[in-house]
Amino acid sequence: MTKKWHKESIVYQIYPRSFMDSNGDGIGDIRGIIDRLDYLKDLGVDIIWLSPIYKSPNDDNGYDISDYRDIMEEFGTMQDFELLLSELHRRSMKLIMDLVVNHTSDEHQWFKQAKSSKDNPYRDYYIWRKGRNGRPPNNWVSVFSGSVWEMDEGSEEYYLHLFSKKQPDLNWENPKLRKEIYEMMKWWLNKGVDGFRMDVINLISKAPELPDAGDTGSELQWGGEYFVNGPRIHEYLREMHREVMSAYDVLTVGETVNVTPELAVSFSGDDSEQLDMVFQFNHMVLGLRNGTKWYPEQWKLKDLKTIITEWQTKLHGKAWNTIFFNNHDYPRMVSKFGNDGCYRVESAKMLAVLMFTLEGTPYMYQGEEIGMTNVAFEDLSDYRDVETFNAYNSLVKEQGMLHEDFMKALYKVGRDNSRTPLHWDDTDNAGFTKGEPWIKVNPNYKEINIKKEQSNPDSVLNCYKELIRLRKQHKALVYGKYIPLLEDDERIFAYKRVHSDESFLILLNFSEFPTEAELPSDIMRDKLELIHTNYRNKASLESKVFEFSPYEARIYKMS
Numbered sequence: 001m002t003k004k005w006h007k008e009s010i011v012y013q014i015y016p017r018s019f020m021d022s023n024g025d026g027i028g029d030i031r032g033i034i035d036r037l038d039y040l041k042d043l044g045v046d047i048i049w050l051s052p053i054y055k056s057p058n059d060d061n062g063y064d065i066s067d068y069r070d071i072m073e074e075f076g077t078m079q080d081f082e083l084l085l086s087e088l089h090r091r092s093m094k095l096i097m098d099l100v101v102n103h104t105s106d107e108h109q110w111f112k113q114a115k116s117s118k119d120n121p122y123r124d125y126y127i128w129r130k131g132r133n134g135r136p137p138n139n140w141v142s143v144f145s146g147s148v149w150e151m152d153e154g155s156e157e158y159y160l161h162l163f164s165k166k167q168p169d170l171n172w173e174n175p176k177l178r179k180e181i182y183e184m185m186k187w188w189l190n191k192g193v194d195g196f197r198m199d200v201i202n203l204i205s206k207a208p209e210l211p212d213a214g215d216t217g218s219e220l221q222w223g224g225e226y227f228v229n230g231p232r233i234h235e236y237l238r239e240m241h242r243e244v245m246s247a248y249d250v251l252t253v254g255e256t257v258n259v260t261p262e263l264a265v266s267f268s269g270d271d272s273e274q275l276d277m278v279f280q281f282n283h284m285v286l287g288l289r290n291g292t293k294w295y296p297e298q299w300k301l302k303d304l305k306t307i308i309t310e311w312q313t314k315l316h317g318k319a320w321n322t323i324f325f326n327n328h329d330y331p332r333m334v335s336k337f338g339n340d341g342c343y344r345v346e347s348a349k350m351l352a353v354l355m356f357t358l359e360g361t362p363y364m365y366q367g368e369e370i371g372m373t374n375v376a377f378e379d380l381s382d383y384r385d386v387e388t389f390n391a392y393n394s395l396v397k398e399q400g401m402l403h404e405d406f407m408k409a410l411y412k413v414g415r416d417n418s419r420t421p422l423h424w425d426d427t428d429n430a431g432f433t434k435g436e437p438w439i440k441v442n443p444n445y446k447e448i449n450i451k452k453e454q455s456n457p458d459s460v461l462n463c464y465k466e467l468i469r470l471r472k473q474h475k476a477l478v479y480g481k482y483i484p485l486l487e488d489d490e491r492i493f494a495y496k497r498v499h500s501d502e503s504f505l506i507l508l509n510f511s512e513f514p515t516e517a518e519l520p521s522d523i524m525r526d527k528l529e530l531i532h533t534n535y536r537n538k539a540s541l542e543s544k545v546f547e548f549s550p551y552e553a554r555i556y557k558m559s
C-alpha cells in the first residue's frame with residue numbers, strides 16, 4: 001500500500017459561518033479562523049476543509065456560488081484568505097477548499113447571461129428543456145423538495161435544479177463549461193490551496209434524455225438512476241484529473257451519495273486516476289427509512305457494524321476510506337450515535353476511539369472534539385436551513401404532516417443541529433460573537449465549551465488530543481488490516497487492526513448498560529496491554545470475561 005501524506009493526516013472541517021466571528025456582525029469569518037489556528041494546531045489537526053467561502057447570496061449557506069473567484073463579503077476579502085493560507089502553511093498545516101461545481105447560484109454571471117436569451121453563448125452552461133403541456137419536463141423530485149424544474153418566464157423553458165431553485169445545475173455535457181471549471185480550479189491551486197472537497201461530485205453527469213423516474217407521467221419521485229453516478233461520470237473525473245489534478249500534489253475527496261464499495265473503488269481506487277478518496281453515506285443514513293429523511297427511526301448497532309466492516313474490508317488494499325460520523329449536513333455524532341444525556345462525555349470519547357482507530361482519513365467536524373450536541377429550538381423561525389423550510393412547506397403545509405411531528409424529526413435530523421456556533425467559552429453567545437449570532441447558540445454552552453474542556457485533563461477535548469497522538473505514533477492504526485470480532489453482539493463493537501510490526505484490539509460498548517463480552521480464545525489476555533480507555537482506573541484483565549461500563553472504550557496493544 002502506497003503511503004501518502006493525506007492518508008496519515010487528520011482533517012478538521014470548518015463551517016465558517018459558525019466558527020468564530022471577529023468583527024461582531026454575528027457571522028463567523030476568515031479573520032476569526034486565523035485567530036484560532038493555534039487551537040487547531042494544538043489539537044493535532046493537519047488539514048482544514050473549509051466549507052464554501054466564495055461569493056454567494058447564501059440561499060444554501062454558500063453552496064450557491066455567484067463568483068468562483070471571489071470571497072463572500074461577510075467572510076472577508078481575498079487578502080484575508082491569502083493571509084489564512086500563509087498562516088496555515090507557516091504552521092505546516094494544509095487547506096482544502098469546497099468545490100461546488102454541480103451547480104452555481106442563479107445570481108452567477110453565467111446564469112444571468114444564460115437566462116437573458118436562448119442564443120446567448122452561456123445558455124448551454126445550464127440544462128434547459130421545454131415543458132410538457134404546461135407541466136415540467138420530467139417528474140424528478142429535488143433533494144430540497146418539489147420539482148427539480150423551475151420555469152423561466154422569459155424563454156418559456158424550464159431549467160434543472162437538483163437542489164434549491166436558486167441552485168441551477170451546470171451542463172457538464174458542454175466542453176466549454178468543463179474547461180472553464182478546470183481553469184478556475186487551477187487558479188486556486190496556483191494560489192497554493194492543497195486540494196478540494198468536491199460537493200455532490202457524482203451527480204454531475206445526467207442521462208441526456210432526462211427520462212421520467214419510475215412510470216412515465218407518475219408523481220414526483222427520486223430520479224437518481226438518471227443522475228447519480230451517471231453515464232459520463234468517470235470520463236469527466238478522469239478528464240479533470242488529467243487536465244488539473246495530475247500536475248499538483250494535492251488531496252481530492254469526492255462527496256458521493258448512493259455509492260457501494262465497488263463504486264468507491266472505481267472512483268478512488270489506487271489506479272483510478274480520478275479522486276483520492278470519497279465520502280460515502282451508508283452509515284450516515286442509518287435509521288432514515290428508505291432513505292427518507294423526515295421519518296427517522298432508531299438505528300441498530302449491528303447495522304452500523306455491518307456497514308463499517310463492509311467498507312473497511314472491501315476497500316483495504318484497493319482504495320482509501322474516509323472516516324466521519326457528522327458534518328454540516330447531519331446531526332451531531334454524540335446525539336445520533338452516542339448518548340447526549342447522562343453519558344455524553346463517555347459516549348463522545350467512545351466515538352472518538354472509533355474515529356481514530358479505523359482505516360481511512362479521519363474528518364472531524366467543528367465542535368465534535370468537545371462533544372457538542374443537537375439543538376431543539378422551540379420555534380421554527382429560529383431555524384435557518386433552506387432544506388428545512390422547503391421540507392416544512394411540502395410535508396406540513398401541502399401533505400398534512402403534523403407540525404409537532406415535523407419538529408420532532410427536525411430535532412433529530414435537521415442540518416442546523418450541527419450549524420449552531422462553536423462554543424469557545426461560557427461568556428455571552430459562547431464567545432462566538434460580540435453581536436447577535438446569525439443562528440442562536442445552543443443553550444448548553446455554559447456546560448460544554450472549549451475553555452472548560454481545556455482546563456480539564458479528563459475532558460473530551462483532551463481525549464481527542466490523546467487519540468490523535470496515538471494514531472500518529474502507531475502506523476498500524478492508519479494502515480493495519482481491520483478484522484471484525486463478535487459480529488453478532490448487539491452491544492459491543494470489537495475489531496483488531498493488524499499490521500506487520502504491531503497490532504491492536506479495540507473494544508467499544510455502544511450501550512448505556514454494563515455489559516460483558518467473551519472474546520475468541522486465540523486472544524491471549526496476558527498478551528494485551530491497555531493503552532487507552534475512557535474510564536479511569538478500570539479495565540482490569542483478571543476476570544475471564546471482559547466487563548464494560550456504559551459506553552466504555554478500550555484500546556489494547558497485542559503482543
Ligand code: TEU
Pocket residue numbers: 060063064100143163199200255257293328329387415
Ligand atoms: O450535500 C449533498 C446532499 O445530498 C445533501 O443535501 C444531503 O442529502 C442532505 O443534506 C441530507 O439532508 C452537499 C452539501 O454538503 C450540502 O450542504 C449542500 O446543501 C448540497 O450539497 C448542495 O450543494
Ligand code: CA
Pocket residue numbers: 021022023024025026027028029074
Ligand atoms: Ca463577522
